[in-house]
Amino acid sequence: MHPPRTPAGTEAVLAAELRTVRPALLSPYAVELPGARAAVLTRLWRGLVHEPLPWITRREPSGHDGLVLRLADGRRLHGPAPDAYATAATVREVELDGTAYRHPAALMTALGLPHGHAFAVELGHSVASLALSRANQPAMSSPFTSWGWEQRVVDGHPFHPNCRSRPGFSVAEQLAYAPEHRAEVELGLVAVPEAACLVGGKWPYREAGRVLIPVHPWQARHVLKDERAVGEGVAGESLAAHPLMSLRTLALPDGPHVKTALSARLTSSVRDISVYSIESAAAVSAFMEAMAGRLDGMLHITRTLGAVTANTPDLAAVLRESPDVYAGAGERVVPVAALASTVLPQSPAWLAEFSRIALAVGLRLLDLGVALEAHGQNLLVVLSPAGAPLRLVYRDLADIRISPARLARHGIPAPDLSGRIVTDDESVLRSKLFGSLVAGALAATAGSATALSEALSAAVRDLPRTPDLAALLEEPLPAKALTTMRLSPERPGDIWARLPNPLIGP
Template sequence: MHRPPTAAEAEVAEELAVVRPALVARFTAELPGARAAVLTRLWRALTHEPLPWVARRDGGLLRLADGRRLRGPVPDPYATGAYVTAVDLDGVPQDDPERLMAALGVPHGAAFARELGHSAASLALSRANQEPPGERWPDSVWEWERRVVDGHPFHPGCRARPDFSVAEQLAYAPEHGPLVELGLLPVRPEACLLAGDWPEELRDGGRVLVPVHPWQAAHVLKPSGDGALAGVLPARPLMSLRTLAPCGGDGGGPHVKTALSARLTSSVRDISVPSVTGAVALSEFGQRVAERADGLLHVTRTLGAATDGTRDLAAVLRESPRAYARPGEHVVPVAALPTTGLPDSPGWLAEFARLALTAGLRLLELGVALEAHGQNLLVVLGPSGAPLRLVYRDLADIRVSPARLARHGLDADGLPARVRTDDVTALRRKLFGSLVAGALAGTAGSGTALRTALESAVPDLPPGPDLAALRQEPLPTKALTLMRLSPGVPGDQWTTLPNPLA
C-alpha cells in the first residue's frame, strides 16, 4: 500500500532533489528503517516515562487517560536499533512516530510530532549518505565520530535538526564527513573576555580571532568587532556538531567548541559568559580529580576560552582526546564502539563495563558525578582492542559534592554554583543515568547483554553505598520525551528503568 510522506520527509526529498539528486533514491529507501528507529525510541519513552496522560501500563499495553488503548511489543528499555515497526492505537496501526504523536493529541504534542518527523527524515538522509566503514579502524577522532550515524541511541529526537536545511546538514553534520571552514572574527581586546591561554595563531595584532561556525555567521551574528573575517580555519565536525577538530590538529592538538544557536536533538545550546569565565577553574579542578583515578581516567584540559560578552559569539579550545593515546592505541567515543564489533563479545563487554564502573564510582566516591554518556566518554583501546583507560571531555554538566570532596582533601572553590550539590540522589542520577542507562546500555544493545556484562563486572568493584544503590535500586534515566513535552519546566526530569541486576 502506498504510504504518503510526512511533511518533513517531503521537504527533505524536495531539497535533496535540488542539492544532491543522486541521493534521492537511497533516501527514500532508508525512510522505513529510519521511522522504525525513531518509533522504537518513542515507544521506550511511552512505556517507561511518567507521562501524565498514560494512566496504566501492562507490558505492551498502555491505557491512556482518555480511555484509548495503545499496544506494542513488550518493551526492552535497553535495546537499540529498530525493533518496533508499528503500534496499535485503538485498532489503528501506527508505523510513523510523527503521525502517532499527532494522533495522541496530548499537550505540546504537535510541536514534538514535527520534531519526530524531522528526526526520522534527517536520520534517513544520514543513512543514505554512508558507505560501508571498511575493516580499517580510523586514525582520527573525527573519523570515529563520523561513524555514529544514528545519533543518540534512546532519544526520539536522535537526528532532529529542524533549524538546518538539507544543504546545511550535508555541509556541517559529522556523519556526512564534510570539511567546515570556521570563520575567524576579529574582536578588539577591550570588547573580549578571555580565559586561559589564547594562542598566537588566533590573534591578529591586538585583536582576538574568535572561531565562528558558518551556520552561526549566516543565521545569528550581526557584524561585530571589525566586521569582516580575518581568515578561516578548516576543521572536521565532531559528534556534537558545534565542536570541531581543526585539520592537522587531531594528533593531540586542540579542538574548537563554537557557539551554535541551532536546535540539535532537543535543545538550543550556547556558550554562556559564565562558562567562559569559569572554564579554566573547572578544567583545573578536573585535572586534580583525575589524578585520584589511579590512571583509569583522564580529563581533557580546557586551554582557553573567549567571548564578546554575548552567547552568540564565543569559543572554547580544548585538548583533543588523542593527547592521551600512545602509539598503536585508538581513542574511540563510546557511542562509536558498536561499529567496531567488540561489544559482540560478552567477555570484552564485561571488561569494558568493569573499567567504566570502576572509574565512575571512584570519582563519585570522591564527590564528582560525571555525565559519562557516549559522547563525553571515550575509551583508549590497545592494539588488540582491549579497553585500557578512559578519557572524559566537557565538564560543563558534571555535578560536584563539596561535602564528599572535603572528606578526601579536595575543595570546590571557584566552581559554578549550578554544578554543586550534596544531594545523593542527584549525584547518582547524573552518573548512573548517563553511564549505565546511557553509555553501557547503548554499547550493549539489549537488556540481556547489559545484565550479563554487569553481573560479570560488579563483583570486582569495591563495595560502598553507591555500588549498593546501583545493584539494588531502579536505574535512573532522563525522561527525554517528558522534557520535550514540558516546555515550561526548566532542567532535567527523570524516570527509572528496571534494574538489570535485580
C-alpha cells in the first residue's frame, strides 16, 4: 500500500489491491470500515485527552459527558470524556472548531502538527488494515495451542492508534504474513559463514561450517533485497511457521518460537534484533530462569535456546521455548491479549483472581530487582481445564529492567550485563511494570475503569505492603504516551502519561 493523499485514498488503494488478490473480501471489508474508523479514532482521542502533548494548553468539561481541549493556537477540540481504560470503540466523531471529523487520519491532517502528516498516513493504514483484519475472520472456536489463541487477536494493540498500521505491507503480504489471517509463513534459511556470525546458546541450524539464519520473507524482499548477497547464499530449505502477534515471531511446527529480524514500522517503532541483545540473550535467560525459581512456581520463563546474528540487526534470529511446554494435562496457555476474545468465562471474580496472581508475581519480582514489561503480548496465563487462572508465563526478555541495587538488598548477585536493561531508577522500574501490566494487560482485560478498579481493589487486599505497592495505590498510573511518542520522533525512548488511578477514584 503506497501512501495516498487522503484517508479515503488509503482505503481505496487497499480495496483496489483486494479486488485483485481476494475479491471475496471486498464486501466484508467495506462493511467493516466505519467500525475500524471509530476504533482508531477512539484510541487517538484517548491519547489527545490523557497524554502530555505540548500544544494542548487546557482540558475542561463541556456539557453532559463532553470535553474540550484548548490548543495553543486558539483552536478547540471537542469530544466525549473518555474512559482511559475502555477498549470498546465509543468515539464516532471529534469536532475541531465546529467541523466534525469521523476519520482519525483526517483529524490529524486538519490539526497540522509537526510530524502530523506522517502520523496521519499511519492512521490511515491502521484503519484500512483493521477493516481488512476484521473482514477476514472465521467463526470462533477454541484453539489448542497458544499460537492459535494469538491468531484470535484481530484488533491489535488495545490502546495504540496505530493498532493495525502496516505501512510497507501490500494487501497480499498482510494476508500472507499477519497472524489474524492465519496463513503459514515460509521462513527462508540464509547461510552465513560461521566465522562471520555471533552465536549464543545452542543454535540448531547449521551445515558445513555455515550458520543458517531464519529470515522472514518480507525482510528478504524489502530489506535484504537479494539474500544471495549475504554470506554464501540461501540454503535450499525453509521453515513453515505460524505468525504470532508481534508478526516477526513465529511458532515452528516442532514447538519452539523463532524471533526474526523484521525491519518494519508497525505500531511505535522500527524493530530489529540488536547485536547487544544476541550477546546478552543467554545470560539474561539464565538469570531470569533463576529469578522465576524464587516465585514458588507461579511464573515460568520461556528460555532462550539460541540466538544468532550476522553482526547486523537486519539479519539475526532468536530461538526460544514455546509457552505451551508449561501447560499440564488439560491446561491451556493463553496470551493475556487474547483473553478478551476467548470463549472462556471471565466473571468479576475471575478477573480479580487473575489480577491478584499477576500483581503478586510482578510486585515480588520488582521488589527483588526485576521489572517485567508484562503487557498482553509478553504475558501469558496458564488456565485450568475449567478456565481458572493458575500461574503465568513470560516471554521475550529484551525489554525487562534489572536493578543491581535492589538485587543486592536481597543478597542476589547481579548478572554481568550493561546497557539500558540495567537501572536503579525507581521511576523507570515502576513505570516499566505498572505501565505494561496494570495500564496495559489488566486494563485491556478488564475493558473499563470500573471493572479495572473492582478487580484491582480485590486483588491488592492481601498483597505485602511494599513501597512499590504504596506507589501503585497512591499515585497516578503510568502509561506509555503512545500518540505523543509518534509525534515526537526527535525524542528517543519512552514518554509517559499519567492516567487517573482506578484505585483512587475521581
